[in-house]
Amino acid sequence: MSLIIGLTGGIASGKSTVSEMLNHRGFKIIDADIAAREVVKAGAPALCEIVDAFGRGILLADGNLDRAKLGKIIFHDQEQRKKLNGIVHPAVRKWMNERKDEAIEQGKRTIFLDIPLLYESNLTYMVEKVILVYVDEEVQLHRLMERNGLSKDEASARISSQLPLSQKVKMADVVIDNNDRRENTEAQLEQLISKWGLLP
Numbered sequence: 001m002s003l004i005i006g007l008t009g010g011i012a013s014g015k016s017t018v019s020e021m022l023n024h025r026g027f028k029i030i031d032a033d034i035a036a037r038e039v040v041k042a043g044a045p046a047l048c049e050i051v052d053a054f055g056r057g058i059l060l061a062d063g064n065l066d067r068a069k070l071g072k073i074i075f076h077d078q079e080q081r082k083k084l085n086g087i088v089h090p091a092v093r094k095w096m097n098e099r100k101d102e103a104i105e106q107g108k109r110t111i112f113l114d115i116p117l118l119y120e121s122n123l124t125y126m127v128e129k130v131i132l133v134y135v136d137e138e139v140q141l142h143r144l145m146e147r148n149g150l151s152k153d154e155a156s157a158r159i160s161s162q163l164p165l166s167q168k169v170k171m172a173d174v175v176i177d178n179n180d181r182r183e184n185t186e187a188q189l190e191q192l193i194s195k196w197g198l199l200p
């Protein structure tokens with residue numbers, strides 16, 4: 001029997017940072033952001049649907065998706081975001097479920113699904129427990145601006161396109177506070193692994 005745990009948070013709250021720590025300990029992580037990139041690769045059916053919905057101008061000269069351009073559209077317009085989500089999310093779920101089944105077959109005892117939009121997309125049915133990686137909003141804004149080289153307005157638009165972390169905190173089984181140094185985050189993770197008796 002494998003335990004399926006959801007790892008969620010907000011944009012730039014530290015999910016990848018925690019995933020990396022879990023990966024080092026041998027745990028299997030299936031990442032929705034990677035899935036979302038895979039399912040829109042050149043030639044993929046979801047990419048054709050995106051072109052039908054947003055026009056050929058959404059492609060780069062080499063035929064790949066212009067992510068920066070699409071980001072500018074969807075993080076500022078809820079209707080366009082819903083349209084994109086409707087195309088990409090079913091393919092993401094399928095991709096993740098296939099990887100999860102593979103991991104179960106390989107005998108993995110704990111499998112983490114890293115899903116930024118776990119609550120927004122009502123995907124809690126896919127997991128048995130939820131870990132939330134939390135940061136205060138000003139830390140989130142600062143780290144996002146820094147990591148992606150975004151202006152304050154652009155970063156705020158991205159944060160506002162998700163449920164506030166303060167709301168997600170109330171729904172999660174456990175919260176990892178990632179405001180402090182990485183060592184502090186890692187110590188909380190260690191404690192949780194031991195408290196829940198998690199094995200890779």
Ligand SMILES: CC(C)(COP(=O)(O)OP(=O)(O)OC[C@H]1O[C@@H](n2cnc3c(N)ncnc32)[C@H](O)[C@@H]1O)[C@@H](O)C(=O)NCCC(=O)NCCS
Nearest residue numbers: 010011032033036067070071074081085088092116161162
């Ligand atoms: C709009 C796109 C092309 C922008 O690409 P970009 O390389 O700039 O960002 P990236 O994919 O690395 O996403 C970074 C973060 O943005 C947030 N985010 C992405 N898409 C969304 C969305 N539709 N709604 C809210 N937040 C989102 C997530 O926190 C994600 O971790 C891309 O995010 C995308 O295809 N989004 C739709 C698919 C999706 O919902 N992905 C999130 C996980 S399923």
Ligand SMILES: Nc1ncnc2c1ncn2[C@@H]1O[C@H](COP(=O)(O)OP(=O)(O)OP(=O)(O)O)[C@@H](O)[C@H]1O
Nearest residue numbers: 011012013014015016017116143147178180181182
């Ligand atoms: N404890 C920390 N102290 C300082 N910087 C951190 C810490 N944790 C993460 N960061 C930095 O903050 C940024 C966001 O972290 P990370 O990429 O792990 O977030 P994420 O939740 O996976 O983001 P996204 O959903 O956007 O992919 C990165 O640049 C990372 O290096």
